Amino acid sequence: MPHSRILPAAAALMLMSGLAACDNKQTAGSNENEVLAQYRANPKFADRIVGDKFSGYVFASPETQTMQDDDFENPGMLAVQDGETEWSTVAGSAGKSCASCHGDAAKSMKGVAVTYPKFEPKRGKLANIEHRINLCRTEQMKAPELKWESKPLLGLTAYVEYQSRGLPISVKVDGAAQPFFEEGKKFYYTRRGQMDIACNQCHEANAGMSIGVENLSQGQSNGYPTYRLKWQSFGSLHRRFEGCNEEVRAQPFPRGSDEYTNLELFVAWRGNGLKSEAPSVRR
Amino acid sequence: MAEDIKPRIRVPQSAKKDEIIEIKTLISHPMESGQRKDSQGKTIPRKIINKMTVAFNGKQVFEAKLEPAISANPYLSFFLKCTQSGSLEFAWTDDDGSTYKATQAITVA
Amino acid sequence: MTESLHLPRRQTGVSRRQAVAALGAAAALMPFAASASPETAKKLLSELAKAEPKAGKVQIKTQEIAENGNTVPVTIAVESPMTEKDYVKAIHVVADRNPQPGVASFLLTPANGKAEVQLRMRMAETQNIIAVAEMNDGTTWTATREVKVTIGGCGG
Numbered sequence: 001m002p003h004s005r006i007l008p009a010a011a012a013l014m015l016m017s018g019l020a021a022c023d024n025k026q027t028a029g030s031n032e033n034e035v036l037a038q039y040r041a042n043p044k045f046a047d048r049i050v051g052d053k054f055s056g057y058v059f060a061s062p063e064t065q066t067m068q069d070d071d072f073e074n075p076g077m078l079a080v081q082d083g084e085t086e087w088s089t090v091a092g093s094a095g096k097s098c099a100s101c102h103g104d105a106a107k108s109m110k111g112v113a114v115t116y117p118k119f120e121p122k123r124g125k126l127a128n129i130e131h132r133i134n135l136c137r138t139e140q141m142k143a144p145e146l147k148w149e150s151k152p153l154l155g156l157t158a159y160v161e162y163q164s165r166g167l168p169i170s171v172k173v174d175g176a177a178q179p180f181f182e183e184g185k186k187f188y189y190t191r192r193g194q195m196d197i198a199c200n201q202c203h204e205a206n207a208g209m210s211i212g213v214e215n216l217s218q219g220q221s222n223g224y225p226t227y228r229l230k231w232q233s234f235g236s237l238h239r240r241f242e243g244c245n246e247e248v249r250a251q252p253f254p255r256g257s258d259e260y261t262n263l264e265l266f267v268a269w270r271g272n273g274l275k276s277e278a279p280s281v282r283r
Numbered sequence: 284m285a286e287d288i289k290p291r292i293r294v295p296q297s298a299k300k301d302e303i304i305e306i307k308t309l310i311s312h313p314m315e316s317g318q319r320k321d322s323q324g325k326t327i328p329r330k331i332i333n334k335m336t337v338a339f340n341g342k343q344v345f346e347a348k349l350e351p352a353i354s355a356n357p358y359l360s361f362f363l364k365c366t367q368s369g370s371l372e373f374a375w376t377d378d379d380g381s382t383y384k385a386t387q388a389i390t391v392a
Numbered sequence: 393m394t395e396s397l398h399l400p401r402r403q404t405g406v407s408r409r410q411a412v413a414a415l416g417a418a419a420a421l422m423p424f425a426a427s428a429s430p431e432t433a434k435k436l437l438s439e440l441a442k443a444e445p446k447a448g449k450v451q452i453k454t455q456e457i458a459e460n461g462n463t464v465p466v467t468i469a470v471e472s473p474m475t476e477k478d479y480v481k482a483i484h485v486v487a488d489r490n491p492q493p494g495v496a497s498f499l500l501t502p503a504n505g506k507a508e509v510q511l512r513m514r515m516a517e518t519q520n521i522i523a524v525a526e527m528n529d530g531t532t533w534t535a536t537r538e539v540k541v542t543i544g545g546c547g548g
Contacts (some may be wrong), residue, residue, distance in 0.1 A: 061459045072293045075356045078311045081289065151287075213457055213542050229463035232314075232355035283459040303505035316514075318491050344503040347511075350494035352487060354463045354512040361498070364474070364505025 035208035035215060050168075050273040054207065056282055059217040064229065068281040076158065076227035076279025079234040083159025086152045092143025098133075098156070101140060109163035114276050117265045119176035126180045126261045129157050130236065148255045154234055158225055161278035168275055169222050171268045180258075184266030187259060193250025199263075214283075219244075220271040221264065223280025230283060237264055288312055290385045292373055297390040298365040307360040308335065310375050310383065316351035332357055334376040340369040365391045433488035433522060437534075440484040440497060441524045445534035450483075450525050452537035461515040461541035470507040470525040470533070474500075480507040482526040489519030515541045 032040070032052070039045050039058040048055040057065060067073050088099040102108040113129055120127035122135060133156050134145040146153035173181040188199045202211070203219030210216070224237040231239075238255035241263060245252040253259040293307040310332060317329025329351060337345040345361050363371070373385040437445075453467040472480045479502045485495040498509050507525070515521075518541050524534045 061455060063455055063465045064459055067465065072291065072307050072309065073358065075309060075311075075358070078289065078291070078309070078356060081291075213540075229460040232462050316491075339503060342503075343499075344501050346499040347509075348497040348499075350492060350496060352490050352492065352495040352514050354514050358465075358510070358512050360510040361500075362504050362506040362508060364503060366503075 033208045039208075047275060050275075053220065053271055053274050054218050055271075055274050055277060056217045056220050056223050057277060057280065059208075059215055060281070060283060064281050064283060068223075068277070074227065074279065074281055076225075076234055076281060079155050079158035079225070079227070079279055080162045082151060082155030083157070083162075084155075086156050087159055092137065092141035094140065094142040096141045098136065101136075105159060105163055109160050111164055111167055113161040113164040113278070114167050114169050115171060117177075117180075117261055117268065118172065119180065121176075125258060126177065126265055128261055128264055129160055130256060131261070133157065133160070149236055149239060154225060154236065157236065158234065158279050161225065161276065164276045165278060166275050168273050169268055169271050171265060171272060173265065173269050177265065180262045181265050181269065183259075184262035184264070187263045188266050193245065193248035195248035195250075197248040199244070218270075219267065220274055221267045222271050222274040223277040223282060225278060226280045226282045228282050234279065237267075288375075288377070288381070288383050290373065290375055290383045292371075292385045292387060294371055294387045294389060296388070297392060300391055301364060301366065302391075303362050303364050304389075305360055306337075306363055306371070307358070308373060309356060309358045310335075311356050312375075312377075314351065314353055314355045314357060318351065330378045332375050332377055335359060336374050336376075337361075338372045339363070340367075341372075365389060367391050428486075428488055428490045428493035430488045430520070433486045433493040433520075436486055436493045437484060437522065437524050440486075441482070441526045441532045443526075443530060443532045445524045445532035447534055449533035450523050450535035452521055452523050452535050454521065454537060454539055457540040457542070458515055461517070461543070463512050464515050464539060464541075465510065465512050466521060467508065467510045468498075468523045472507045472525075472527070474502050474505050474507055476502050477528075479504075479528050480525050481528050483507070483509060484524045484526070485511070485513075486522050487513070487515060487519050488522065490514070490516050495521070515539055517541050517543065 036054060039054060040049055045058045048057045057068065071077050086098070087105055088097050090097045098105070116132065117126040117128040119125070120131065120135065122139070123131065127135065130148065130153055133153065137143040137145055146156070191198045199219065202216050206216050207218040208215060221237050224240065225234060227234050236255060238260045241260050242252040242255065288311055290308065290310040295304050298304050312332050313330070314332065315327055315330040317326065319327045321327055331349060331351055331353070333349055335347045335349070336343060344363060347359055349357060368389060368391045370386055370388050375383045377383070449471045451469045453469065454464060458464045468483055468485060470480045470483060472478060474480065480500050482500065483498045485497070486493045487495055495513055496511055500507055518539065520536050520538050522534065522536045524532055526532050
C-alpha cells in the first residue's frame with residue numbers, strides 16, 4: 001500500500017497465516033533447504049554466499065538485484081551523494097568538517113565501517129557508525145549531534161559505509177565488546193511481542209521458507225543502510241529492526257538505543273565474511 | 284526545499300552515428316501523492332514532479348507527464364538515436380513551480 | 393537441528409476473531425480507498441488517446457508478483473521503426489485499482505530511435521497496468537498486464 005501502514009494486528013494475521021502455511025522442505029541430514037541450495041547453485045550469487053551465510057541480495061527479485069547492481073539505478077546512491085557533500089561541510093564552533101581530520105574518505109574510511117559496531121571507551125559501550133559520527137561532531141567539531149535517521153546522518157553513514165563496499169564484514173566480539181555481544185545475542189534469541197517470536201525463528205530456522213508470497217531471508221545486515229522499496233527511501237538498520245519488532249507486535253526500541261546497537265553487533269557477527277553491499281536495495 | 288532536489292542523468296559521452304543509446308534519469312523527490320494524512324488527520328498536500336522534458340540542441344525529443352502513482356525518487360529511462368553531436372537538456376517541473384535542470388553534451392563520431 | 397515455526401494460535405494472543413476485526417479496522421483506516429476502477433481507467437485512456445485501441449504492438453514487462461507495491465519497476469516497449477514516417481507519438485500508462493487511474497504519459501519522437509521507456513510505480517493492490525501507444529498515423533495499440541500486490545507482508 002503506497003504511503004500507508006497496515007495495522008499491526010492485521011499484519012500479525014498475515015504473518016500468522018503465512019507462518020502456518022510454512023512448508024518445511026528441509027532435506028534430511030542437511031541444514032540447507034531447497035531454496036537455499038538453489039541459491040548456492042546459482043553462479044550469479046557466488047560472491048554473495050560465504051559458508052552458510054547468504055546476503056539479502058540473493059533473496060531479492062532479479063529486478064531489485066538489477067536496481068542495486070547499477071549504481072545509477074540504485075536510489076541509495078542519492079544518500080551517498082548527500083554524504084559526500086556533508087563530509088566536507090564545516091559545522092560547529094571548532095570550524096571543522098569531517099574532511100578536516102579525515103581527509104579523503106576513499107582512503108581514510110576504507111575498511112572502517114565493516115568493523116562496526118565496536119566498543120567505544122568514550123561511551124563505555126558500543127558505538128555504531130552513526131554514534132561514531134555524532135561523537136566526532138560533539139568531541140572534535142563542537143557541533144550538535146545529528147538526529148537519528150535525519151538526511152545528513154543517513155547520508156554520512158551511507159558515505160562512510162560506501163567506502164567499504166565489497167569488503168568482508170569483520171566485527172570483533174571479544175574483549176570489551178563481549179558483554180554487549182552477549183546482550184545482542186540474548187535479544188536475538190528472545191521471543192517477544194504478541195506473536196511471541198524471536199529473530200532466529202524467521203531468520204535462522206526458516207530462511208528460504210515462504211511467508212505468504214515472500215521468502216524469508218537470513219536477516220543479514222551487510223547491505224545496510226539500504227534503499228527499501230517499501231519505504232521508498234533510504235533508511236538505517238535500526239529502522240529495519242523497528243519494523244521487524246512491530247511485525248511480531250512487540251514494542252520497538254528507539255533507533256540508536258543500546259538494545260538495537262547490541263543486536264546490530266550480533267547480527268553483523270552472524271554475517272562476518274559476507275561482503276558489504278551498502279548502499280543496497282532491499283524490498 | 285529546492286536545493287534538496289538533485290537530478291541525476293546518465294548519458295554516454297560519445298556515441299557512433301545513428302547509434303541508439305539508453306538514457307537514464309533519477310531525481311531525489313518525495314512524490315507526495317496528496318492522499319496521505321499527517322498525524323493530526325490533515326491531508327498532506329500533493330507535491331510531485333509532474334513533468335520531465337528532454338531537448339536535444341533546443342528541440343524537444345522526449346517528454347514524460349507524471350502522476351502521483353510514480354514512486355518517490357522518480358526513475359525514468361528512454362532511448363535516443365544519435366545523429367549528430369550536441370547538447371541534451373533535461374528539465375523536471377515540480378508542482379510548486381520549481382524546475383530542476385541538467386545538461387550533458389554528447390559527441391557523435 | 394532447526395527450530396520449527398509452529399505457532400499455536402492460543403499462544404499468539406490474537407484470536408481469529410480479533411484479528412479479522414483488526415483487518416476490517418485496517419481497511420477502514422487506509423489513507424485512501426481505491427477509487428480507480430476498470431471503468432475509470434478506460435475512461436481516462438479514451439480521453440488520452442482518442443481512437444479505440446487494438447491489442448498488440450505494446451509489451452509491458454514487469455514482475456508477476458510485485459516485490460513491494462510501493463516501487464514496481466515497469467518497462468513499456470512498442471514495436472515501431474521510429475522513423476519520420478512511422479513512429480510512436482505517445483505511450484499512456486494507467487492502473488485500474490489505484491486511488492487514481494493515471495500513471496504517466498510519454499511523448500516520443502522519431503529522435504528516440506526505439507520506443508521503450510522504464511519507470512517505477514506505486515500499486516495499491518493487485519491490478520492491471522494498461523498501456524496504450526498512439527502512432528503518428530492515428531492508430532492506437534494496447535496491452536494489459538496484471539501485477540499481484542500483497543499487502544501486509546514482512547514490513548516495517
